[in-house]
Amino acid sequence: MLQNYFPILLFVIVGLMVGVGPIVLGKLVSPNRPDPEKLSPYECGFEAFEDTRMRFDVRYYLVAILFILFDLEIAFLFPWAVVLKEIGMFGFGAMLVFLAILTIGFIYEWKKGALEWE
Amino acid sequence: MEFIQGLLGEQAGLVVWTLLKIVAIVAPMMLAVAYLTLAERKVIGYMQLRIGPNRVGPYGLLQPIADGVKLLLKEIILPAKSNKALFIIGPILSIAPALAAWAVVPFTDTLVLANIDASLLYIMAVTSMGVYGVIIAGWAANSKYSFLGAMRSAAQIVSYEIAMGFALVTVLMVSGSLNLVEIVNQQGRGMGGGSILSWNLIPLFPMFIVYLIAGVAETNRAPFDVAEGESEIVAGFHVEYSGMAFAVFFLAEYANMILIAALTSLMFLGGWLSPFPASWGLLGASGFIWLALKISLVLFCFLWFRATFPRYRYDQIMRLGWKVFIPVTLVWVVVVGAWMMSPLSLWQ
Numbered sequence A: 001m002l003q004n005y006f007p008i009l010l011f012v013i014v015g016l017m018v019g020v021g022p023i024v025l026g027k028l029v030s031p032n033r034p035d036p037e038k039l040s041p042y043e044c045g046f047e048a049f050e051d052t053r054m055r056f057d058v059r060y061y062l063v064a065i066l067f068i069l070f071d072l073e074i075a076f077l078f079p080w081a082v083v084l085k086e087i088g089m090f091g092f093g094a095m096l097v098f099l100a101i102l103t104i105g106f107i108y109e110w111k112k113g114a115l116e117w118e
Numbered sequence B: 001m002e003f004i005q006g007l008l009g010e011q012a013g014l015v016v017w018t019l020l021k022i023v024a025i026v027a028p029m030m031l032a033v034a035y036l037t038l039a040e041r042k043v044i045g046y047m048q049l050r051i052g053p054n055r056v057g058p059y060g061l062l063q064p065i066a067d068g069v070k071l072l073l074k075e076i077i078l079p080a081k082s083n084k085a086l087f088i089i090g091p092i093l094s095i096a097p098a099l100a101a102w103a104v105v106p107f108t109d110t111l112v113l114a115n116i117d118a119s120l121l122y123i124m125a126v127t128s129m130g131v132y133g134v135i136i137a138g139w140a141a142n143s144k145y146s147f148l149g150a151m152r153s154a155a156q157i158v159s160y161e162i163a164m165g166f167a168l169v170t171v172l173m174v175s176g177s178l179n180l181v182e183i184v185n186q187q188g189r190g191m192g193g194g195s196i197l198s199w200n201l202i203p204l205f206p207m208f209i210v211y212l213i214a215g216v217a218e219t220n221r222a223p224f225d226v227a228e229g230e231s232e233i234v235a236g237f238h239v240e241y242s243g244m245a246f247a248v249f250f251l252a253e254y255a256n257m258i259l260i261a262a263l264t265s266l267m268f269l270g271g272w273l274s275p276f277p278a279s280w281g282l283l284g285a286s287g288f289i290w291l292a293l294k295i296s297l298v299l300f301c302f303l304w305f306r307a308t309f310p311r312y313r314y315d316q317i318m319r320l321g322w323k324v325f326i327p328v329t330l331v332w333v334v335v336v337g338a339w340m341m342s343p344l345s346l347w348q
Helices: A006-029 A059-082 A084-112 B002-008 B010-047 B063-072 B084-104 B119-128 B130-140 B144-175 B180-187 B205-218 B243-267 B278-284 B288-308 B314-341
Strands: none
Touching: A006 B010, A006 B063, A006 B084, A006 B243, A059 A084, A059 B144, A059 B314, A084 B314, B002 B010, B010 B063, B010 B084, B010 B243, B010 B288, B063 B243, B084 B119, B084 B130, B084 B243, B119 B130, B119 B144, B119 B180, B119 B243, B130 B144, B130 B243, B144 B180, B144 B205, B144 B314, B180 B243, B205 B243, B205 B288, B205 B314, B243 B288
8 A cells, every 4th residue: 555655756766856856957057157146036137126925915815715725625625526336326416415515615805806806 | 777776776776776766867858948049030030921030050959059058158147136145046946846747747758757546736836936036036136127127027926827727637537546547547538539529628628728828827938937027127127147156047947848748738638648549559559759749739839929929018917817817717616516417427
């Protein structure tokens, strides 16, 4: 059982190596001639006006929170979907109730304007 | 395998043998990624009545190698105000998941590195990690353009992941397994007897469309590439990257495209099954060649979209994700459930 997962661990390590390898190689092979202009953040030829760690739109937070809600719901749906053929009508009905409650929440946030990007 | 184990002992032999198998997957993958970039330029070139790259080697076939060498010899700039460690971790975190997911992708019904029962769950988990690479890169660079690009791209990726998840749920419902080999085999058992009529493509057609479009949005490809949007935020989250650090992002994007195409082929297009009935002899035989053809077809659609559609506006992207795809998929989960409960079910 567990040895089935061992190749996956190795594959993750190889994946990381494929990322690390070229960057290290590039660092070794390529020239390194820093100067202050080159190292300043790109801003269309201007000096940077203000710090980048600025305030940004709260809607990004909102999207992140809504994403967590829905992704959790999908995590609930996964095991249900796999055994749906066995649990039959009762399981289907139970999930319908769950989805209905979720849909009410979805309608609420839609009406509240949480999904507007104007 | 016995030979290597005899040479190195049982444990070390197993590790080396597994590593060899992994290299046998990763090396062709990297080659495919390199030539996908050439294919993209050629295909879009011909679609715009140009001929695309044709100077380096015959028909421009050495172009990807020339590009690679050029990027290798360019300086890797570390911006003065950036968080240096995170800046380097960003690209690594975006390519590692794109490759690691291939550990469980089956190529035929017996040819798979790790045939685990939770393979689809593993793929969902690993591909979700990709968004960290984008956010970390955009944040660490400490440039306004990369920060804005990272925020946009992260919000877009998570939004479409929900629609993608619902589409996966319908596939799970009809196949009753998280194992990708089983999902494909199940598509071979329908009334069409393994031909195109029994694939998930037909009963789950709306989900196929949603999955494909969400896949384009997940990989930040045109027409959903506002994260890169050359004309407004120059290149989005990787504007400060140069040389090999940039190349790794580039590889990750194309590796993700191939992964999405492979998953689409496995879950909706019957994987390695032939589109013809099994009684047609050689044409009806299943094999890796069919999977390769289906992946290429989906990838061609990716390139085709880029040549055809103008870029969406950001609010339109979010509206499509939240207000169209999520309701549609939610309804279709219920419809498929009801269909399976009814006497008309195709999946007894």
